[in-house]
Amino acid sequence: MGKRNLYLKTTPVEEAKTIYLEALKKVWEPEYETVPVIEACKRVTRHAVYAKNSSPLYNASAMDGIAVISARTYGASETKPVRLKEGEDFVVVDTGDPIHHPFDAVIMAEDLLETEKEDEVEITASVAAWQHVRPVGEDIVAGEMILPSCHKIRPIDVGVLLSAGILEIEVVRRPMVTIFPTGTEIIEPGEAIQEGSIIESNTRMFEQMVLEQGGLAKRCPILEDDYDKILKEVKQAVAGADMVLINAGSSAGRDDYTVHVLRELGEVLVHGVAIKPGKPVILAIVDHKPVIGLPGYPVSAYIAFENFVAPVLAMMGQLPVKTDQEAEAVISRRMVSSLKHKEYVRIKAGVVGGRMVAAPLARGAGAAMSLVRADGFCIIDQNSEGVEAGEKVKISLYRDPQEIANTVVVTGSHDLILDVAADLMPLLYSGMHLSSTHVGSMGGLMALKRVEAHIAPIHLLDETDGTYNDSYVRRLFQEPVAVVTGVQRIQGIMVKKGNPLGIRGIEDLKSCRFVNRQRGAGTRLLLDYQMKKAGILPKMITGYDREASTHMAVAALVASDSADAGMGIFSAAQSMGLDFIPVGEEWYEFAIPEVFLSLPHVQAFLEVLKSSRFAEELKKLGGYGMEKTGELRWIR
């Protein structure tokens, strides 16, 4: 069975963070460097900064006009103007020009009356001493504190520092982070892919996350799983960096050497944290420097970085941790969690009926796309068993709340055309977005009922009369609902190129490895209807219980020979290079409650459906009938 580590213990997140940061503070010393002010933006000041010179440097005119001796203007009025002579009583000045004794005030050009003489003007009001004169130091006084210690320099600060005569500034040195990808199965992006290969991508994400938190990053070539090599490289890296990250090998598998290497080189303070995803984290100190082992699953890697690497970088850079924006939302589905860990559930957020609604996404640690699709997280505390549907929760958003407010929330059956519409929305209607979650047709209608979505894409066959969608909507809703036609599409059986098993129809599914769609999916209802007609029972089909949740996921399983056949739409088969045996046509449509129909982003979506760009893209995908696209009928 090979050698494995003891199964790792788990430390609660906050405890792990405290243990580690406290230990680091004892051994780590901040470092500083002097940089030119013109390159100091976003850096953090070491000391308070004091102005070297005042600004303005002298008494300066605040206007274009003439500098005068105020005493000589006394008594001037509309009826008794006072005449002033250039050189004697005034000098012409522009904004910023110095004002010299005996001149002590400025009159604006607009307030002067011309006279018959070139060098004389008249004024009709007296002026107070120091009118329109910016006194020396009005803006900045030499010797005053301009910026405090520990201040992150902004563009305006750069301007003021230069005005105050400061050319160089001492700032906190940016921490240099060396990052090692490890693993014998790992390949560089672009290298030839073989079965068992995993494309290395986490460390490239880390590089960018380090930059965002104010550090500098150096990503090294991939290290294979070799104890001595890892030991040698990490030891050398620690000598030249402020922090080292190792990805992955942080778990307790046979080839997970990271923890052993770090125990040999220094001290491992924590191995395993009660966080999900993200558990296999190693927090170590080697030669007074932080060395962190991060898990290999991309979502675990991301969450572990945010929780443990970012705070260390913040400490080193003397910056606050970059945080997501917090908001309150109603959660759309029950989420059960274990008391064993703090859990980060990715969510899609939308504003529906005036409330922020958060829909939980896939919870697997490997689902990197769920991080891309998500708008943020709902964090379930370790001491909570989860939250009920409809409960109010705190969410942290990494997408702009303004953008979320302008997003149509589409929940229901999946089709590739939703991606096309989502892509076209902001292109055709600036600032408008579409976000879709795939829960099947019935799931979509239920989301509409719970006021958690604006639109439900559905394709629900009524077995009694062969019609689509209307009877389901009528049964579920009291209030008027618009049904807008999306496309007529072809459903069928997807099989490998060349159809090696010679599948011709539903009947032949009994003799192959099938993969089904999830319960509530319209495609599954269609299969069930066809099976019933043919007298086929679920137990007769191997894999009837094996579920995938999108057309593309089914197609991918067939393409990779993990299954022989699956039901789905033509465009998915075409996109994966599969053969396709048509089973029937169906109507893929959009149910929209009356209250949402007039929303500007919902209207924008309906316009997108009818646009020529949309039609062009669907033609490329193939298998879609668009004669009735955009037609609206009311179900009351």
Place this chain on the structure above:
Amino acid sequence: MGKRNLYLKTTPVEEAKTIYLEALKKVWEPEYETVPVIEACKRVTRHAVYAKNSSPLYNASAMDGIAVISARTYGASETKPVRLKEGEDFVVVDTGDPIHHPFDAVIMAEDLLETEKEDEVEITASVAAWQHVRPVGEDIVAGEMILPSCHKIRPIDVGVLLSAGILEIEVVRRPMVTIFPTGTEIIEPGEAIQEGSIIESNTRMFEQMVLEQGGLAKRCPILEDDYDKILKEVKQAVAGADMVLINAGSSAGRDDYTVHVLRELGEVLVHGVAIKPGKPVILAIVDHKPVIGLPGYPVSAYIAFENFVAPVLAMMGQLPVKTDQEAEAVISRRMVSSLKHKEYVRIKAGVVGGRMVAAPLARGAGAAMSLVRADGFCIIDQNSEGVEAGEKVKISLYRDPQEIANTVVVTGSHDLILDVAADLMPLLYSGMHLSSTHVGSMGGLMALKRVEAHIAPIHLLDETDGTYNDSYVRRLFQEPVAVVTGVQRIQGIMVKKGNPLGIRGIEDLKSCRFVNRQRGAGTRLLLDYQMKKAGILPKMITGYDREASTHMAVAALVASDSADAGMGIFSAAQSMGLDFIPVGEEWYEFAIPEVFLSLPHVQAFLEVLKSSRFAEELKKLGGYGMEKTGELRWIR
């Protein structure tokens, strides 16, 4: 009188913006470039991006354990374990290893029972097909849309793009902005300063603002006010850049050539905008490219950039405009505004008694330090005549609201020790801040009464008995107020080094140019008291009515020979190298209403007062007595 432009007309802000952006959209074409994905973070996608390969690339084990044939595990139970043989019934797998036919499920290592044979294990439960197997494409399916068009790439996107086999990506080209500082009076930072020189700093601020908005910046050497030179340089710059900024010369003064140059080279769409500060803006198009003339005063420059340059960069980069965070606040002072313009008033924000309070700062266009000190803006619409004290207003914040919530709001008399305390707060108490506004002692007590500040620094002499502060506090407050001693400090007359006029006391102020403090300032009360004792009337002192609002501002006027004498504290005189004639000692103390005393940031401030670091810094400044610093007495 020299040649001037006609006085410039002003266009309302939104109208100017619309005119300009619409005109640009007609002539300007977006440009794109292909970059490696590992360098694409923060860039904006041109097209939707589709996955090249799936992830995982194959059916993969989701656990460390053994891969089994699920059918062979049927019937296993606690009482009737099933025995499996390596090679025949199972193979050992680690997380991520491929699962090959006929194996179709994984059992975790923890669920295996060892047997007497090395190559045999027992299990006590059957497993379903595909348990703990990540199907091919579970995360990413080849052909599916990963990112939409117009998407700003984040670190997680970089990871997923690489996993999906994408190495290069087409993105919007970053706009290149060439920036010209102009003006014969302008000098480079570090050059020898002469009277009349202005240190060039605006364009260095612009450089950083361009970077923040996603552009690239090239700052050119200073151009003198020479029509032909400016013409030649701008013409050449337009050919090589996407946008050109010219600072300043955008007004209508004698040497303001920018508008004439731009009229010769292209079309000037707007000259002068109804915005304050920021009016002298020129919006031009030369050779299909935006060329913008920005005003010279730093605050005007900043506000004009935010309003006109940032939106153009956003359009070119296909990014949203970087916006400040909005909040609601109670305004602490009446602000009158004219219907002639939209006005940007800089404000300091604080949370006092559960409300966000905004205190307006200096409104001058030249007050760059007010931008540094401010937390954000209160924007008064062009069609508003202003807001009343206590009114609720929208503010936009460029400081972190979390930081603002942890800030002690100090309003009242000014002393350099407030800067020292503000500097030490976050150093000694992480995350705690102090923000001070200088409105004089009486102004501070009034702010406390209106619940707009936590602490008022005061030094108010009671003429009837020579005591400090208590009688004023008692008269104004019903509720208990703590008075905490700050320092005993020496007030006196500040005169030029060597005391050329031989000033020995109050009496001698009659024969010199004086500069006073503002009404309500404790220092002015002290002067009035001393004048009364000596029988001196205000009209006997030249400059009694000339006001400056801080000790340092008074000191700067004396140092620059703009005045001969002013009243102030020893540390200010010392900091500006002035001579000092002591007039008396006084108590500079902190009034703190009981309700605020227990706030953690107020407590942190009191600890800072008593810290050894604070004492050290005050020793350096000089002139402070610290025997009673930190002592608290109650006024009821």
